[in-house]
Amino acid sequence: MSVRVRFAPSPTGLLHVGALRTVLFDFLFAKHEGGQCIFRIEDTDRARYNAESEQEFVETLRWVGIEFDEGPHIGGPFGPYRQSERKEAGIYATYIEELEAKGHAYKAFDTSEELDQMREFQQINKQQIGYFGGDWRDAISSEIEAAIAAGRTYVIRMRIPRDRKIIVQDAIRGRIEFDSNILPDPVLIKGDGMPTYHFAAMVDDHLMEITHIFRGEEWIPTSPIHALLFELFGWTAPVFVHCPVIIGADGKKLSKRHGATRVLDYMAQGYLKFALKNFIALIGWSPGGDVESMTEEELISSFTIEGLQPSPGRFDIEKLNWLNGLRIRSMTTEAVLEEMKGLYSEAYTKHYWETFVDEDRVPNQPEKDGKKIYSQFENLVLFAESNRVYALHCIKEEQERVTNLIDFGAACEFFIVDEPEMDPKAVDKWFGQPHVRDLFAHLKATCGTKQLTIEEYREKLVEFQTANGIEKLGPIVHPTRVALTGKTSGPGLFELMAVLGPERITKRVDRALTFVK
Ligand code: GLU
Secondary structure: OOOEEEEOOOOOOOOEHHHHHHHHHHHHHHHHHOOEEEEOEOOOOOOOOOHHHHHHHHHHHHHHOOOOOEEOOOEOOOOOOEHHHHHHOOHHHHHHHHHHHOOOEEEEOOOHHHHHHHHHHHHHOOOOOOOOOOOOOOOOHHHHHHHHHOOOOOEEEEOOOOOOEEEEEEOOOEEEEEEHHHOOOOEEEOOOOOEOHHHHHHHHHHHOOOOEEEEEHHHOOOHHHHHHHHHHHOOOOOEEEEEOOEEEOOOOEOOHHHOOOEHHHHHHOOOOHHHHHHHHHOOOEOOOOOOOOOOHHHHHHHOOHHHEOOOOEEEOHHHHHHHHHHHHHHOOHHHHHHHHHHHHHOHHHHHHHHOOOOOOOOOOOOOOOHHHHHHHHHHHHHHHHHOHHHHHHHHHHHHOOOOOOOHHHHHHHHHHOOOOOOOHHHHHHHHOOOOHHHHHHHHHHHHOOOOOOHHHHHHHHHHHHHHOOOOOOHHHHHHHHHHHHOOOOOOOHHHHHHHHHHHHHHHHHHHHHOOOO
C-alpha cells in the first residue's frame, strides 16, 4: 500500500514553527516513499475557527513551497477535505451510529452545571478528574428515550473499555501502554452535532487511507483514544509518529525569545525558504553523520523515520543564520536579486517591518528601526529595477557577508545613494590625519578618471603610501573607505572601488573633502 500522510491543522491561530516541522516531515516522508501528502482542515471547533488562520496556513505553505497531492484547495478522490463540509455530507453520522450500535458510544445528557458539580466533587474527594460514566454510561434505554423525548441536548461519548491496557505503537518510542481506567470517556459528538477532533480525525484518517500520522508529542496522552477507535471499528490503525518537542537552544520551552515562532516572520526577515526548511528538518531528525547543509533533494532522499529522535529537538537560531548565509553565498547574484524581488512582492513583508518592535534588543546596539530596515530594502529593490547591472555588482559584494535578504538593504545602501550617511566617529578618527587632503587629491587624480581593475586600485593606493613613506597601508585604506562609504567596515575596499567606478569615486571624494577640517 502506498504511503499516505496528512497535515491536519485546526485553523485557530498562526502557523508556528512546530506545525511547519510536522508538515515538512509529512512532505519529506511522502516524497521519500513516493506516496501522497494530504492537506485537511480540521475546523469542527466552530467557536475557535478563524478564517484568517486558514488563509495564513495556505499562504505560509505556498511561500514555503510545500505542495500537497490532495486538499481543500486542489481537491482529490477522498474529498471534501474540510471537516465542516464532511460533517454536512453526513460522513461522521454514519460512523457514530455504527459505534453506538456496537455499544462503544453512548449519549450523555449532563448539563454543564452537572458536569461542574461532578468535577468539584472529584476535586474535593481527590478522585480522578473526568467523565468516567456519570449517570449515562450505564443508563437504561427507557431513561435515554425519556431524555430525548424531553428534548434535552446531549453529547455522544466513547465508552472506554475498563480494566485493560491500551497499546499505542509509536514509530519513535515503540510500544506505549496506557491503563484504560485512567482514560475518561471522551466526547465524540458535541452538543451542536459537530464531531470532536478525536472522532473526526480518526474517521478521516481511516477513510482517507492514511498510513502514518506525524504530529507533535503533545498528542501522546490522547493517542490511546485514537488507537482504541481504530480497534473498536475493526480498522487497521496507521503508524503513529509523535515528533519530539522543540526547545530553545538554552533548553527552555520554545518562545519568542529564541526567534520568531510565526513562520511568515522568517519570510519577512529575509530567510530563504530552502534554508528554513533545511534548518527545521534537522530539529529532531538527523540524516546520520554530521551533514547539516542539505538541498531539498538531499532531505527527501535521506528522510526516514529511523532518523527521528525521541529527545527534544533544539531550535538554534544561530544555525539558521549560518545555513541561510551559506545558501545566499551559494546562489548566483541574479538568483539572490530574484529572491529579494519575491520577498518585496509579499504584502506581509511590509506589514511586518512597519509594525516591528525590537523586543529583544541586543545590549550596546541601537534599537532596530523596522521602518528604516524596510525602506532600505525597498530602495535597493526599486533601484535594481532601473540599474540592474550596477545593483547586481553591489549585491555581489555584500553576498559574502550578509545573513539574510532583508539585510542587503542596509548593506548596499552606501552603494546606491548619492550621499552615503557619514559616520561622525569615523570622520573624526580618519579625516584629521595630516596626509588626508593629499590622499584625496591623489584618489581623484588616479582613480577618478577611468575605470580601473581591482588590482589597479590597490596599486594606486600603494603608490601613495610609498611616495609618502607611510609604513602601513591602514592609514591610506581607512580614510579612503570612510570617504567612499561613510563607514569603517564593508566589503573589500579595492573591490568596492571597482564597483563604484570613477564618477562615483570623484563625487564622493569631493564630498568627503567638505568634511575635512
Ligand atoms: N487538528 C489537530 C491540530 O490542530 C491535528 C492533530 C493531529 O495531527 O492528529 O493539531
